[in-house]
Amino acid sequence: MSYDLWYWPDIPGRGEFVRLALEAGQIPYRDRGREGDGDFSRVAADLDLPRDTPSFAPPYLIADGMVIGQTANILLFLGEKHGLAPADTAGRLWVNQLQLTIADVVTEAHNVHHPIGPSLYYEDQQAEAARAAKVFREERLPAFLAYFERVLARHGSWLAGPGWSYADLSLFQLVEGLRFAFPKRMASVARDTPRVLTLHEAVAKLPALRPYLSSDRRLPFGEGIFRHYPELDAH
Amino acid sequence: MSYDLWYWPDIPGRGEFVRLALEAGQIPYRDRGREGDGDFSRVAADLDLPRDTPSFAPPYLIADGMVIGQTANILLFLGEKHGLAPADTAGRLWVNQLQLTIADVVTEAHNVHHPIGPSLYYEDQQAEAARAAKVFREERLPAFLAYFERVLARHGSWLAGPGWSYADLSLFQLVEGLRFAFPKRMASVARDTPRVLTLHEAVAKLPALRPYLSSDRRLPFGEGIFRHYPELDAH
Structure with missing residues (x-):
């Protein structure tokens, strides 16, 4: 069964840490935030839905009947369930x-x-x-x-x-x-x-990640967490 | 067996989230950072010890042969091991x-x-x-x-x-x-x-927390994460 990832469209952001795990683990998922032509309000509307486990902010993953928020928490789940981390x-x-x-x-x-x-x-x-x-x-x-x-x-x-x-x-x-x-x-x-x-x-x-990294699913950096302002950089 | 908690002395900081779980769970522990009369260098020296799982910063908990860093990670461990969170x-x-x-x-x-x-x-x-x-x-x-x-x-x-x-x-x-x-x-x-x-x-x-909260083990706020600068507050 496919998972649903919800994250803001158009920026890699924190969602990208989840995408990399899903892709490298070859885990089927839908990137729901990107299905609406860059419309942020679709994600905001889903975020506001009444749920037992609402998130303060994306990303969150809908998986096995759960709605799992917080990047590190999603990865903890994926690591345990799909062997992307040691089991002990x-x-x-x-x-x-x-x-x-x-x-x-x-x-x-x-x-x-x-x-x-x-x-x-x-x-x-x-x-x-x-x-x-x-x-x-x-x-x-x-x-x-x-x-x-x-x-x-x-x-x-x-x-x-x-x-x-x-x-x-x-x-x-x-x-x-x-x-x-x-x-x-x-x-x-x-x-x-x-x-x-x-x-x-x-x-x-x-090998499991290379196709993704060269695909158009891999979003370029821009206006998200990591931004290049030349005036903020120096050797 | 008693656990060892390492955190900076004299401030509640992030260590306090761990202390509250240990105290409310009635789990024996030594507050190692506070055993040296407020000497920060003791904690810094322990932090720098060669370890398989070093921490970038305190708090960390030495428990069951593991050295567990990051506040939320320590609490995840305590929650699972001592029933301080749902088991499912x-x-x-x-x-x-x-x-x-x-x-x-x-x-x-x-x-x-x-x-x-x-x-x-x-x-x-x-x-x-x-x-x-x-x-x-x-x-x-x-x-x-x-x-x-x-x-x-x-x-x-x-x-x-x-x-x-x-x-x-x-x-x-x-x-x-x-x-x-x-x-x-x-x-x-x-x-x-x-x-x-x-x-x-x-x-x-x-009941499990009240004795701790009224004891001198409970550190007052001061120069840590939560600071009261009147000029930063307003209604």
């Missing part, structure tokens, strides 16, 4: 921990261009964004990447277990997003995180 | 979803006084904080509380199931923190969220 308790919790740490970076990357609030335009918080970007570029981004490098130095090619898990797919997407948003800074920092980059390349080559 | 898949995922949404509010509440970055003092980002606080007070805080009110209107006294879960404890702590940080705004918003306030009172009266 320790491995399952470790992958969830990694995913939550990746989610923290995603939130901070969004905060760079929207430090005052999500409801204001970037142009209305540009000065604050410039200050936030400097802290993110110089302190937070290198610290987070160094953390994942440290994990890979201990674990080998993948973050958990002998094969890939959904956290590896998410780290790939995080690197993609950071490279899009901060190409100069990532070129500098990458020298110190070779294992992270090797993992990024390995995920890009996964 | 749907209920377990729902409580995790709620916890992750509470975590989002916590992050945004911290961002109010540190919109530019966590490494700068509040005094160095005070103008930006004033702008961020306005958006949080007027848009985000009411939206998040309305979400939990909506959930309780559907579910009854508790967020999930017939009894309390760790998400209820966390919502209690969130209300405590928001009331400390934004007393004026919370007094206004609370009129529209009676169910959230009733839940808050019910958690405060839980």
